[in-house]
Amino acid sequence: MARRLIGKTALAALVATALAGPAAAQRVDDARTVSFVPAAKQARVAALARAFMRAKGIGGMSIGIGGNGKLLLATGFGEARPGLPSGRNTIYPIGEITQQFTAAALLWWQDRRYRNAGPVRVNDPVNEYFFGVAHWQGMKLGHLLTHTSGLPLLTDTVFFEERLYSSIKAHRILDFIKGRDLAFDPGKKFQPSRSNYFLIAQVVEVGLRVFFHDYIQTEIYDLNEMTRSGFLGTTPLGRRAQGYEKGRPSREVNPTMFLGSADATSTVVDLIGFDRQLMRGKLFSAEARGAMFGGHIRAGQGNLHYGAGWYVRGQGARQAYFTIGRIPGFSSINKIYRNTAAGTDHYVVVLTNADGVTGLEGFADRLLEAAR
16 A cells, blocks of 8 residues: 655644644643643633542542644643653544544545555445445445444343453454344444444555554554554553553453454544544545544434544534443543534543543533633
8 A cells, every 4th residue: 555654743743833832822831741721721721620520439540631733721630650750742542533543444435545455335245345245235334334234233242241351362353243144234323343443443444454553554544643542452561551440450361352442542643633623624525524523323312423433423513433442450531522503622631540430521521611
């Protein structure tokens, strides 16, 4: 495939230029914090964060807030691991937020033409990429993106439970998924399954003849200057947060079980930069953004729908796009707020090293209100 040589901007230059705010408002409290909001607002954010951590039993948390293409606040609270404070650059496993990258990867391929690789369309039948799936009649790549494929949950199987903490090759997981019958006809309803995004990762490898992680690194991380993002299997344990389940250190999971669906690691600064590019950048086409944020199928009560990698809440001029990430030992959210009538967009990222944290969407809303 065609490769691009993209220079990586240093964090200092990123803060000083692309994400710059008014010089008079800049406040650097310590090595963990960058802020372009007044001290009073920063204090309100800190108070909300500490109260939420106490209520939810969270030991370490990092927060990023941005708006209209600028980083407003990036900081941390508590400890990422014993003796290591949480900060703006702390690396966390981000669970299902990974699916934002995986969806973007497939749509990025659809936008472009690569040497030695054919084009891809979301309407392509899945059986064009895999043998032995004649029982998946009617399933298209778009059904995988929108969690409407009919594939049953992977995580509710003995296969998943027995291999969650042990080594297994991707082809064995693929064989297991291919052997499963559909729970419903593709497109009929919304049912999140990590199997969907595992298959998208396999489609990228088959169609482009690359390793999936190499493609994400080159076409998502590098092009969006996500200099600290990586993957569970490649980010050294000592360089990222320690996860906790019910107050005890969590075990390290087998990353292959989460390939494409929940195996990425990142920071609040990197994710704010990704959100900014989606809203203000030129890397992704209008068609790709429409697929990600289109609200293709109802996904819950009220005005909650699902696009591709993102939940879509609201309608009309005011919408919010978000994903809540969960993986043993960690809980997180990446949320974008968009007001097309006013021409504004804001972003909130919360990464924690605690398992099963609830209330993250409402907490993100309160953080943004406190910072604006």
